[in-house]
Amino acid sequence: MRWIQVRVPSDPEHADLLEDILMEAGADAVTMEDAADQPLYEPDPGSTPLWGSTRVTGLFNADIGIDAIRSLIANAYHQQTQQELGEIEVLLLEDKDWERAWMDDFQPLRFGKRLWIVPSWHDVPDVEAANLMLDPGLAFGTGTHPTTALCLEWLDGQAMEGTQVTDYGCGSGILGLAALLLGAKHVIGVDTDPQALEASRDNARRNSVEDSKLDLYLPGQDPDTQADVLLANILAQPLIGLAGRLAQLVRNGGDIVLSGILSDQAREVMEAYEPWFVMDEPVEREDWVRLTGRRRDR
The missing domain is CATH 3.30.70.120 (Alpha-Beta Plaits)
Structure with a gap:
């Protein structure tokens, strides 16, 4: 046609x-x-x-x-x-076959050394790796945006075995599910959109993740569980407003990973979190940054 x-x-x-x-x-x-x-x-x-x-x-x-x-x-x-x-x-x-052409545009993506995001119609590129099956086109994130990629690369470089993780603003669940595939024991996902929570659950089941390993909540309904790692890929102004709450959700010595931040917003976001965290220098890609820090003792 x-x-x-x-x-x-x-x-x-x-x-x-x-x-x-x-x-x-x-x-x-x-x-x-x-x-x-x-x-x-x-x-x-x-x-x-x-x-x-x-x-x-x-x-x-x-x-x-x-x-x-x-x-x-x-x-x-x-x-x-x-x-x-x-x-x-x-x-x-x-x-031409537009559906086929669209599918051919999306290949498995590698983040760091161990983590791959793989469209469902592709074979996994490395059976020994952490392969997260996730199709492009979802409204809530598939790893192609710099903010998500920066978080995935950070996760790949960490020892995630046995950790408790919170994914605040979980969207498709991509960050929390990646953490589970890399060895985390449990993830709490939080999002303002009920459809995002449904997408996270669907993607977890598609990747054979047990329901008990992923708990999903709307904001205000999430527990006060303290995480070893808290990930929040949102936007700068919401992150600033949430600083106190997110700090409360990270254990002493735990890590916080913030993204969805433009380069010229990084300093303001860092200052919002410095009362609770020792912040690292920003890592930048295509005008977006990732901020990380470690929770000070209370």
Whole structure:
């Protein structure tokens, strides 16, 4: 089957409308992306920000016809906004197995010496390694972002055998499950999103992790269990606000690992944790940093 890719420039105010128009015009899929290389930093609570210059892209069956698609989109936009739509870019895509091509883009990823993240359709690259089976495309993290990769590499370099671990902001469960595969005895996962907790449980079972080794909670319902290692890959401002609570959850001499922090935010986050932790120098990758520290005696 041949496909047509339609790209429409937008601003944040009209991006959702264009998404609806493309779907109503028969798009099989619609995505939004940055059209001007503008980073998105931390959103306000409850908000879903978009770039100042956003590109809305729809994928259509080529049988519909390029001219018909252009006309449908332009007319629908004008009817609802009384404005003219910007240039509609249309590309005719080659006939190929897009699902297969998408799968081929994702290969097993190695973090450190012992840890691999492996898509379910691949054979494990090293049967003696810690192989975490986790498919790309999950909303909550699969190891490809620098913040997650930095945490996974740190875990790989530690002696995790027999440790109690807390994964605060667990998402897909990737960090806590990696810790278990590397030898941790028990993990507590905490996340504000109930769907993330479901994803963590599903991924644990997919990796044959016993339910008893992973306990999952919403914030405020989690116990005061003190961890040997606490991981929190969230964002800078929530991490600053949680400093006292996270410090309470780490035993004397235990380790804290913080990520989701931009380079220019590192000093402020470190200062928030220094009353309780001896902090190490930041480790940076692609403008993101990982912070680690050891809990002072109470």
